[in-house]
Amino acid sequence: MSAPAPTPAAAASPGEGARVITAREAGLVGCRRCHLAHAWGTERCTRCGTPLQSRDETSLQRVWAWWIAGVLFYIPANLYPMLSTRVLFTTHEATIVEGAIQMAQSGAVGIAAIILIASVGIPVAKFAAIAWLAWSVQRPGRGDGHRRTVLYEVVEFIGRWSMIDIFVVAITSALVHLRVLVSVTPGPAAIAFALSVIFTMLAARSFDSRLIWDGIGRGRT
Amino acid sequence: MPAPPDPRGLVVCPRCDALHHAPSLKAGGRADCARCGTVLEAPRRISVAEVLALSATVGVLMLGALFLPFLSISSMGLRNDSSIIDAALAFSTGLQTPLVLTVLASIVLLPLARVALLWWAMAPLAFGGAPLPGARAALALDEDLKPWAMAEIFVVGVAVALVKIADLASLTIGPAFWMLICAVLVGTLQEALTDRSALWRELEVARTRARASA
Known part of the structure; x- marks a missing residue:
């Protein structure tokens, strides 16, 4: 039931096919929260009070800063134990990957797959995707705008799901505090992993997706 | 650059900065950005x-x-x-x-x-x-x-x-x-x-x- 797309504000220049004009080209600035257009130089959105910026000038700096922090914390997250299980007097420690392998060996292949995808697949793919997005906007004319916008949306949507392993560890250890015979405690990797996920989410949120489309405008005639 | 248009009645895509006339939609309708496809407005009947x-x-x-x-x-x-x-x-x-x-x-x-x-x-x-x-x-x-x-x-x-x-x-x-x-x-x-x-x-x-x- 979707209505036709709203008309772009500026008509196409003849011979070039329909070309969208941006708020910046029109000498306006748009609110990213409530979408309202404002005159150039307006400091805050008149409707929602959000500070207005035609382009986030510090976006890429912040993306790279959070990205580096996320990658750095991802290293100890994988080297240190995520979970240490003590049954009677034997303590057993396992990193993320070791834990998943043990799950698979004990028959729970589906669970092992969820953990591996959420804790290794998604974070690594996300590091690569954010780096590619930030790198590509610094090199105008590269890549497909639609594809990169979709990639950005996927990164924003899926990144949070990496937290699942942290929740599993928290639930397992909270439940099994029968203490006497069995105890399960989160290892140092848990906090490192949580921080890595948080930093990567911040990196994704610092990215100004309008930069993707600016590059295309300049790169192609 | 020509004089900037009157911002009233215009909306801007938050993802790609494309400028649009504010759509007038009925409840249940949806207006997507003409360039990147981001949903600009999707009015609902809910109060x-x-x-x-x-x-x-x-x-x-x-x-x-x-x-x-x-x-x-x-x-x-x-x-x-x-x-x-x-x-x-x-x-x-x-x-x-x-x-x-x-x-x-x-x-x-x-x-x-x-x-x-x-x-x-x-x-x-x-x-x-x-x-x-x-x-x-x-x-x-x-x-x-x-x-x-x-x-x-x-x-x-x-x-x-x-x-x-x-x-x-x-x-x-x-x-x-x-x-x-x-x-x-x-x-x-x-x-x-x-x-x-x-x-x-x-x-x-x-x-x-x-x-x-x-």
């Missing part, structure tokens, strides 16, 4: 009061999920049943404190904060009054907290954890678990039925009216 009612439902269910028994575990004659808050308090020692706080915040505290913020921003409007001070900041913060509220991820985490420790001990699911699932479902419904730009417009109208009568 502010109905949005608030759904959000209050989420709040009540979340409180129940926080304090009622969540899961019980029994192993070799020992039994341990605990609510989320019990579990959090039992673990808030030493190095685990930041971890416990992160988990607690993302599964219940932030969803509860979002309910409170939405009510602060919008409730006076539903009752015909003037907006409270800071209403705009509250609505904006509610929006910003959205990705950090992770109750739905926690629910999947519980399912994984249940399989993981099923052979260590026997487990029983308590009422709080079901309340959390209901909270996630009602919350998802609320997000799907709410048109955020309509909330902003209503708030703007109410603020203008309040300023005019002051």
